[in-house]
Amino acid sequence: MDSNREMDAAHQVPEGVDEATVNALGALSKALETTERARGHLYGFHQLTGTADFQLGEAVRLLREAGHEEQAARVERDLVGRNVIPGHWTFQIVEAYNSTYYRPFAHIEGDIVDQLAAGRDHLLEARLKSARRTRGHPDHTATPPPPGR
Template sequence: MQEHPDGPDRQHRRPDGVDDTTVEALGALSKALETTERARGRLYDFHQMTGTADFQLERAADLLEEAGHPEWAEKIRSEIIGRNVIPGHWTFQIVERYDDTYYGPFRELEATCTRELAHGRRHLYEAELKEQRRTRGRPGHAAGPPATDEE
């Protein structure tokens, strides 16, 4: 991809015939997907933190048993360790259902919409914002990364 001498590369320039409202709509769609990406990350946080807590509970049970409180150790082991977080589900199953039911279809829809309405050119809204906000000719304000021999 060759850098345009005074603007974004071809992949970040609006294709002919794509109007302002479409670019703004695609920007809003992309932002919604980014928010969903963050929500998905929170689900992975939830998944990993719950798993960590389960192993920490095991340590607490072991220490309670060692301290002479086997009834409390057994209560933790039988009532909490390994328990479903919602009926029938461990956290990995929640993540899988979210991916299959919401996240995956959303990603596919966003990609298809971008492909069909903007010839697959992503982040047009942001690229145009960058062009409006950067100061041409100033260090740190280039339209894109410098060309490399690998391009």
């Protein structure tokens, strides 16, 4: 198979799909990708906050070892295990974001891609790749090499 061929069928615009639709689907896809990045930051917030809470536990231990029982007790009572917003630890924020926003967004985007482009993702990006690559250049092939190469 020629590794310099045009995009594979999964990334070719289906018959009857116009440029305006490809652009609209590209915008929808870009919005979902931005949401994916936001979700990643939310998971980072979740993990960093959890790490800080365990670090507080270590600070409590060290304060006690240094003879500062009152300060250790204050940190332990008022900060260790504290809600980050009323009634919520970070895992609950992540769960609410996923169920309220992220999953419905991803589902709707997928449905629209199925309805308007026969389920073919990244049509705009594939079109950009085709337009921007240097044909014949070994590092600008249209598709990955076949398995086993």
